[in-house]
Amino acid sequence: MKRKTRMWSNLSAKIASVPMLVTAIGVFVLCVVYSIALSFTRSRYFPKFDFIGFDQYVRLWTTDRWTVSVSNLLIFGLLFVGFCLLLGFLLAVMLDRNIRMEGVFRTTFLYPYALSFVVTGLIWQWMMDPALGIQNVVRNMGWESFSFAPLTSTTYAIYGVVIAAVWQGTGLIMCLMLAGLRGVDREIWKAARVDGIPLWRTYIFIIIPMIRPVIVTSVVLLSISVVRVYDLVVAQTGGGPGIATEVPAKFVIDHFTERGNVAIAMAAATMMLLPVLLLVGPWVYNEYVRRVRA
């Protein structure tokens, strides 16, 4: 009897949670399972459940475009995460030195984050145009051999994408780091000054270890956006020249749309999902699920 009333007492709450239930289970569990299942089939344009084992994965890893995409993702990811952390931290430190017009500088560093990746990609494509962009301006000033047109070179194009991404993403990290720095206890600074520890040592050996949670959050966030990078590449290089700037996210989309090869696209999507689950799973559990119970 008691159990029954309890079940009814929060009936409205349960009904109100139906959209959440449908999204969590229906999309983030069932759709993911469906995608993974399709990766073991021979589906072309439409889903077809004729299982063939790991054939698609073998094919995937012997496809040039995929291996190039993965190595691009690693290069891009390392440089993007590294530079965003470094620049974001340095900017936050500079803003935290009691400067004038802090708000103006902060607004300036953060505004690119409000833009669409498509916009960012197009702006930087224009800046890096070999005939009309920065390269041409510097050459006109007299430095004839100056060269800055990464997007025309198969070797350097990916670095051009990194520059655009760092331009857009640094502000976010600056913002998070600044919040972290402001959370450091004032007494720490006093103690360090009394002990005569030089400023740079205070930052490296005392402050950085203290803001470790912020750094971990930043790394997780940046890594997620690395795996997701798609629009930026589409707008800035279209994956070119050739396949020089292809990325896994674009591989998946292109293969289940214009190339009509759903199965291999889903195999690629599953490969994208793996590192995310391995990396983020424990972090989410730690940050959200466990804290809720505590």
Added chain:
Amino acid sequence: MTQTNPAVARGRKPKKMSPARYGLYGLLVISATFFLTPLYVMIVTSLKPLEEVRLGRLFSLPADITFDAWIKAWSTACTGVTCAGISPGFVNSVQITVVSVLISVLLGAVNGYALSFWRYRGANVLFGILVMGAFVPFQAVIYPLIVFQREIGIFGSLAGIVMVHCIFGMPIITLIFRNYFSSLPEELFKAARIDGAGFWQIFLRIMMPMAVPITAVAVILQTTGIWNDYLLGLVFGGRDNQPMTVQLNNIVTTSYGVREYNVNMAATILTAAVPLVIYFLSGRFFVQGIAAGAVKG
């Protein structure tokens, strides 16, 4: 943007400008230049006639300012088959954004409220799955959603794309509201329960009026996020609901003969205008949204 963080700067207060201080300001100005240059180039290029653009003086101010590129970008530039400029995309983006933001914020608020005060069995697990969902790459979910939407016949329609935005926005908006409602005193809720108020009454009469600031944060986060989306608009927008970002990319990649850089730049600014205006006007809320919703990545 001056009130982002109430805490004061922790650096030592300088007595007078030392060389190090000059160096500090020098570095800040150089950094600011790096961030501002692309915006500056975009604006001046869009105001130049094409002949002047071709001179390749990227940083020079326009000799004679003209808004022709803006007019063309808005109303006559070609996006693939049609040549009506980017304005249809603007209308589509407004429709998609308004409807999606309304629904997704409302859903997120109800979810957060239910999770905070009506802890039914399995709520934590459900929430854990939902938060994981914020990290799942779209690519692992999009195809099944296409299949599903084709089945029920809403693929390519406004309803279809709104549904997708609500799905992908739900984890972060729910998280924001749940964190907010969890910080409210439990007694508030208990008192209302004792007075006999039900689920919806408490939500509408007590919780939502208190949640106005956090709702503003959620609305801003979702508006910029959905406006800036490209991938979902491309895949789910179909022919009739392409958002502005997709049309922008089409304008730039569709070029017959000469590439009109000034028109491209004008179209780019027009697309960026909405989130930029929101950013500059909303300052504090935008930054709070980032802090709360950085998960969205």
